[in-house]
Amino acid sequence: MFENLSSKLEQAFKTLKGQGRITDINVAQTVKEIRKALIDADVNYKVAKTVTDSILKEAIGREVLIAVKPGELLTKIVYDHLTSLMGGEKTDISLKGDPAVVLIAGLQGSGKTTFSGKLASHIKKQNKNVLLVACDIYRPAAIDQLKVLGEQVGVEVYSEPENKDAVTIAKNAIAYAKANNKKVVIVDTAGRLAVDEQMMKEIAAVKQAIQPSETLFVVDSMTGQDAVNTAKTFNERLDFDGVVLTKLDGDTRGGAALSIKSEVNKPIKFVGNGEKMDALDAFYPDRMAQRILG
Numbered sequence: 001m002f003e004n005l006s007s008k009l010e011q012a013f014k015t016l017k018g019q020g021r022i023t024d025i026n027v028a029q030t031v032k033e034i035r036k037a038l039i040d041a042d043v044n045y046k047v048a049k050t051v052t053d054s055i056l057k058e059a060i061g062r063e064v065l066i067a068v069k070p071g072e073l074l075t076k077i078v079y080d081h082l083t084s085l086m087g088g089e090k091t092d093i094s095l096k097g098d099p100a101v102v103l104i105a106g107l108q109g110s111g112k113t114t115f116s117g118k119l120a121s122h123i124k125k126q127n128k129n130v131l132l133v134a135c136d137i138y139r140p141a142a143i144d145q146l147k148v149l150g151e152q153v154g155v156e157v158y159s160e161p162e163n164k165d166a167v168t169i170a171k172n173a174i175a176y177a178k179a180n181n182k183k184v185v186i187v188d189t190a191g192r193l194a195v196d197e198q199m200m201k202e203i204a205a206v207k208q209a210i211q212p213s214e215t216l217f218v219v220d221s222m223t224g225q226d227a228v229n230t231a232k233t234f235n236e237r238l239d240f241d242g243v244v245l246t247k248l249d250g251d252t253r254g255g256a257a258l259s260i261k262s263e264v265n266k267p268i269k270f271v272g273n274g275e276k277m278d279a280l281d282a283f284y285p286d287r288m289a290q291r292i293l294g
């Protein structure tokens, strides 16, 4: 994950660490290289510029030039800025209500169904009775996929294969959950390959009808700037609560992880690290910054 970005940052710091006597030109050069590394990692130009301008300002203000270990001080400044760029603190999901309802949205292929299974397993481990709901009325295979995952993690899956109305299915599922002592309902919705008006209308209607305490937007981290743009579009229509960044185990550059919070103003709450049901982690901005800086 983020190998390219990490090695470019390491390279940027090397120039500074190798100097006998540091000059302000060295610092400015290092910060410029950091900016370039961020842009290469698919961080939006404006975001990369803002963050590196503020890194440079702080480096000058904190007198990196006369520090005992200037390279280390600058690394610490960059670490702090990357952490706050990604949201600062870890943010938990909200499970309020009886049952608590979690709505999962995102494009087809983003990893929604896989994540729904992972989240169900994660919540089940907290000894809560979970119900998964298959709300994809277009692809029967999606219902089967969720059933397979539900079986794997030992969570019941609610579906109505003959029903073509997502809102009714979601409402019925919640009634079923109430009647069967389920404490958390996770609703997996239909995605399309690209943003599409009908999909947006449908998922907004589902949200309106079931009033989830948490709406999560799932996005494939491999899609870089597109991930950020898709997140913006979904957020305008859904006003979601958090982002799930999937496929971080792949050859992803890092742009989405670094810029979603500042561009969409919604925190990343989970990351997917693989196809297996236990490949799910809570998102800690500070730990992520640490990993990026190596």
Ligand code: GDP
Pocket: 106, 107, 108, 109, 110, 111, 112, 113, 114, 115, 191, 246, 247, 248, 249, 250, 271, 272, 273, 274, 275, 279
């Ligand atoms: P959906 O269409 O949004 O429901 O997407 P799926 O859950 O079907 O996932 C699409 C593909 O991505 C599947 O082959 C999943 O196994 C895979 N996938 C999902 N999450 C991850 C992840 O975190 N890492 C990897 N490597 N693959 C994932």
